[in-house]
Amino acid sequence: MKNILLLFLSIFFAVSLNAASIRGGEITFQQTAPLTLEAELHLYVQANATATVPDSVTLCWGDGNCSTAWVSNGIDANNDGLPDGEQLTPVQLLGIYRVSHTYGETGQYTLSVNEPNRVIVMNGGLEPFPFYVESLAMVTESDEPHYSPVFFEPAMLDRSAVGQVFTHLSAAFDRDGDVLVHQLLIPKLEEGTIPGYQEPTSINPGPNNQLTIDTGTGFLNWDAPQRPGRYLINIMVSTYRDGALWEQVTRDMLIEVEELMALPPALTLSDDTPLQEVQVGDVVELEAVAQSIPFGEEVELTAAGGLLAFFNTPAVFDTTTGPQPLEAFSWMVEPEDDRAAPYLVSFKAKDLSSGLSTFIPVQFQVVEELTGSVDVERSIPLRVFPNPGAGILQVEIEALNPPARYEVYDANGARVTSGQWTTFPAQLNVQQFPGGVYRLRVWGAEGQGVERFIVAGK
Numbered sequence: 001m002k003n004i005l006l007l008f009l010s011i012f013f014a015v016s017l018n019a020a021s022i023r024g025g026e027i028t029f030q031q032t033a034p035l036t037l038e039a040e041l042h043l044y045v046q047a048n049a050t051a052t053v054p055d056s057v058t059l060c061w062g063d064g065n066c067s068t069a070w071v072s073n074g075i076d077a078n079n080d081g082l083p084d085g086e087q088l089t090p091v092q093l094l095g096i097y098r099v100s101h102t103y104g105e106t107g108q109y110t111l112s113v114n115e116p117n118r119v120i121v122m123n124g125g126l127e128p129f130p131f132y133v134e135s136l137a138m139v140t141e142s143d144e145p146h147y148s149p150v151f152f153e154p155a156m157l158d159r160s161a162v163g164q165v166f167t168h169l170s171a172a173f174d175r176d177g178d179v180l181v182h183q184l185l186i187p188k189l190e191e192g193t194i195p196g197y198q199e200p201t202s203i204n205p206g207p208n209n210q211l212t213i214d215t216g217t218g219f220l221n222w223d224a225p226q227r228p229g230r231y232l233i234n235i236m237v238s239t240y241r242d243g244a245l246w247e248q249v250t251r252d253m254l255i256e257v258e259e260l261m262a263l264p265p266a267l268t269l270s271d272d273t274p275l276q277e278v279q280v281g282d283v284v285e286l287e288a289v290a291q292s293i294p295f296g297e298e299v300e301l302t303a304a305g306g307l308l309a310f311f312n313t314p315a316v317f318d319t320t321t322g323p324q325p326l327e328a329f330s331w332m333v334e335p336e337d338d339r340a341a342p343y344l345v346s347f348k349a350k351d352l353s354s355g356l357s358t359f360i361p362v363q364f365q366v367v368e369e370l371t372g373s374v375d376v377e378r379s380i381p382l383r384v385f386p387n388p389g390a391g392i393l394q395v396e397i398e399a400l401n402p403p404a405r406y407e408v409y410d411a412n413g414a415r416v417t418s419g420q421w422t423t424f425p426a427q428l429n430v431q432q433f434p435g436g437v438y439r440l441r442v443w444g445a446e447g448q449g450v451e452r453f454i455v456a457g458k
Helices: 002-018
Strands: 022-033 036-046 056-060 066-071 086-089 092-102 107-115 131-139 166-168 179-185 210-213 220-223 229-241 244-258 266-269 275-278 283-291 299-304 320-322 326-332 343-351 357-366 383-385 392-396 404-410 415-421 426-429 436-444 447-455
Touching (some): 036 056, 266 343, 299 326
Antiparallel strands (some): 036 092, 056 107, 210 220, 229 244, 283 326, 299 343, 383 392, 392 426, 404 415
């Protein structure tokens, strides 16, 4: 009996050690033919001496059908006929899985993956729970391909320190030119949400423990983690076309907080205005410089986004490493770049010793005519909510003293309305606006704020 028990335990632990402990992931997709989708799952797995990514996963299409998707990246180190994924960091593997499916009719469908063996997290309740992630796809009969948002910054490459600001920027890009809106949401299970889930800020809550996300850029700012541990968050990116919800992709990811005697690196841009207007024919140039704090450690300076990956003439920014790396971003704005949605570029400095990172997002909006008719030097944060919305929108701009002027422009750069506010918060009536994307510009003696907002389709 004792030998049987020992045999059972040895088998149990062998299986446990080799099972993939999932840290997060996301499902992106593209329509490759009428009614046909190709889905791609990025699965992040805890690395150790024996763990590999799963050979396959089951992806369900939302129409009652499911398919087996096989891992497609990395080398076949264990000679089992399948690649073993890619090692991103000493503690993290990435498995990429692709599979296609043809639907019987058009419509919106929920793509989902449900897998066991998720790693234990601080804010996930008392019981272990499986990994579940989903995306919402629009299936059409069009012969033209269309694409979901994709992320140019991988998840969970960066460390986080107790008491230090943690930032993350997924650098989402929509190739179709749809407008993106980011939000945090409670992680889901196959049915319902995770019982007992707590927001990361509920662990040692207080004024020094705030987690926010910018709806336009997806810039995540946690100021600041208070206790070591693994924290689970979900970031949902929704696409809007003509003011109506089109598709959604959710990034499921961990923030691993550690006790580190280190500070994130400093990162400075020659122009860090959050939303910059450009015109076809312009040559856009920015300089970025970074350094570790204290000075001396190697810092990696990078930029990410669709502008650097697509188009006939992509933007240019070379990855640079050094104690104080300096690099120039350059982009020639071509006619093919003209679209209603802004382009996001994520500038990142990573301390290669501590693993801590700093991000700065910059959006570029291609316009026919520049709307910055008043010369103001200071850019001031501006908030519009609800966004997307309809009816009456609330406008907050704390660093600007009334009275203040405002202008609203549509996606083509035409001025829709203008006026003056004498108090803040202010209200903006958009009940008569057609569905779509707009830009609000508010300015006064202290500077100006520019924010994009969406009017939901009627």
